[in-house]
Amino acid sequence: MMRSTTPMARRVRPFRVESRALRAVSGCIVMLLATGSDVSAQVTRAPARRPVARPATKPVPAKPAEEAPSSPAILGDDSLTMKFEVSGIPVILRPVTANNVVAANLYLLGGARQLTPATQGIELMLLETSERGTKKYPRDLLRSKMAALGSAIGVAAGIDWTSVGLRATTAGLDSTWAIMADRIMAPRLEAADVQFVREQFVTAVSQRKDSPDALLDFLADSMAFAGHPYALEPTGTEASLKTITASQLREYQATQMVTSRMMLVVVGNVSRSKVERLVRETIGRLPRGTYTWNLPEPPADLPGGYVMEKRQLPTNYLQGYFHGPKATSNDYAALRLACAVLSGRLFGEVRQRRNLSYSVNAPFVERAFSLGGLYVTTTQPDEVLSIMLQQIKALQDGIITQEGLEQLVQQFIVTYFLDNETNADQANMLARAELYQGDFRRATRFVQELRAVKPEDIQRAARTYMNRVRWAYVGDPGKVTPARLLRF
Secondary structure, three states, rough: OOOOOOOOOOOOOOOOOOHHHOOOOOOOOOOEEOOOOOOOOOOOOOOOOOOOOOOOOOOOOOOOOOOOOOOOOOEEOOOOOEEEOOOOOOEEEEEEEOEEEEEEEEEEEHHHHHHHHHHOOHHHHHHHHHHHEEOOOEEEHHHHHHHHOOOEEEEEEEOOOOEEEEEOOOOHHHHHHHHHHHHOOEEEOOHHHHHHHHHHHHHHHHHHHHHHHHHHHHHHHHOOOOOOOHHOOOOOOOOHOOOOOOHHHHHHHHOOOOOHHEEEEEEOOOOOOHHHHHHOOOOOOOOOOOOOOOOOOOOOOOOOEEEEEOOOOOOEEEEEEEEEOOOOOOHHHHHHHHHHHHHHHHOOOOOOOOOOOOEOOOOOOOOOEEEEEEEEEEEOOOHHHHHHHHHHHHHOOOOOOOHHHHHHHHHHHHHHEEEEEEHHHHHHHHHHHHHOOOOOHHHHHHHHHHHOOOOOHHHHHHHHHHOEEEEEEEEEEOOHHHHHHOOO
């Protein structure tokens, strides 16, 4: 059992970008007919979104001569999506002709496993500082060109990779790519700019304790990954950010911006030959390096536990996580659906019938090794914990109806298409499938994998994984009984 009253500086929600596929879309209603449960609905929190590209204001440039492909392509199940290599960099390309927007996400692999306690946040600080000027594009020129193009370049640090993504029109792709590539290859990293970005990061980290949900996220992650590389924070801590210098950033850029750490996913109205040319003439010229991508080791099989943070708040915040199967397991889809069933039942019992909370759910977190969880805000945590335990046991002991499962799967299919409306969403989906499941084609098999799940699979997943919950609690410690947290 763990108990603490001091928050550890780990996760910073403003920097943490996760796909909507990790959570149900805000406003999505999950209807479930299940044994021992009424029809219930669940509404979950909506993730933040990066800005999308605006229409370009410059005329379309002359089309450059196309070069011959450099390697054979692996075709996807849709016969359009393909995978190939350019200068040693794996590239996944999905041509989309329905619009003139191109999303290109460059993934710098490694994430938390690239870091030490002293270097937490270094890669994100490097890339954010590069927005303030590069060798070819001083700060004012860079910003004026981006404004004229109507394009966007965003950076997000995650536990397994950092993504640098551009959103541009087909007309503005070449110019936007040139800026993004120069930010990776030749950032200026002047001392004043590094200091400016550092101060912004430290302020963002320190503000976490002002938001109960952000603090809860950080504490829950810290509990779930104690002793694992994921315990390091890709966005940095106050201590690490204050000590990272401009010279350290320059050294990191020289040694870690290598092609062996890179994977590119492009979705949009662009040809393979053009993508190859853009890569070959820019980031393809970087050193090869020696990095090899592999899945992380599974988290330790830790016992149930809890951490508390005392706060005087109108309500109390509870979030617990339990570890699930790896992404390649047949149980992955089963646990995803089991969490959805549990979400629906908790919503019906905790919110609709007893009015104990305005927000309660059982999230499923999509990673190399999945997480399932329990979340609630309530003035009566002991009563809600009893209901949560009852509903988990009901799911473990009973079998949902085939009719109820079919309705749930159909809802997931609708959510799946909503999740992948934009080119950027599709790029992230393809990347997760390639890196977590070893094959980008698994992204298009999501529906088939859900439909293959049987009611007995959901029961087995609940029995296997819904235990040894590690909790985080923010609120009045007198309102919750520690023994209740340890019953899960």
